[in-house]
Amino acid sequence: MSNSRGRLILIEGLDRTGKTTQCTLINKNLNFDYYKFPNRETPIGKIINEYLTQNMKLCDQSIHLLFSSNRWELQNEIKTKLDAGIDCILDRYVYSGLAYSAAKNIKGMDLDWCLQPDIGLLKPDLTIFLTNDSFNNNEGFGEEIYENTKFQNDVKNIFVNKIFTTNFENVDYLNEHFKNINVTGLNIEEVYKVIVDIIDNFKIANDEYLYF
Ligand code: 2DT
Ligand code: MG
Secondary structure, rough: OOOOOOOOOEEEEEEOOOOHHHHHHHHHOOOOEEEOOOOOOOOHHHHHHHHHHOOOOOOHHHHHHHHHHHHHHHHHHHHHHHHHHOOOEEEEOOOHHHHHHHHOOOOOOOOOOOOHOOOOOOOOOOOEEEEEEEEEEEOOOOOOOOOHHHHHHHHHHHHHHHHHHOOOOOOHHHHHHHEEOOOOOOOOEEEEHHHHHHHOOOOOOOOEEEEE
């Protein structure tokens, strides 16, 4: 039995784990429509880009809300595609929003606070989380605001020890809708093979959508 709506699949992870490379392949080879967040082309995305490239200062709460708003800007478009039976692949989404903001360790900005503006967004049918252990120096980082080893380690800690655990995410979601792939030492083709295998074997249980 095939489903009438498209699947919403998310690839999450730290910088330089190959998310964009894999999403591009999935878009090209598996016919998924591709949505990268932040989308820096929208009006809000342009402000986010100014913040990330360190041309504009914003307070931590404001930039957090703008990242969420950037997801809302694209929500109708994504829902319309899924309704029409088109599979969609997301490159970062709500979990990046949570992990990067919570890693700043700002009083009052805990995970529950950070999640509030994203409540009601479509939740991915499947979240694939890429981790990479060889992550000990600044090699390959650019000039953007979050691109330093200390902060990336803090983000990783939030992802692994706070978000993708039963203290935060529900057990059913973690068991049925979540896969962790450790990409350490694997090349692009090897990671892609693992991902395709997971996607090929992933069927949505019914046509009802999941929501945050
Ligand atoms: P890219 O390097 O993938 O362009 O991301 N980020 C992203 C947040 O802080 N909050 C969010 O909600 C999202 C989607 C992760 C640019 C940076 O933006 C961070 C890295
Ligand atoms: Mg980046």
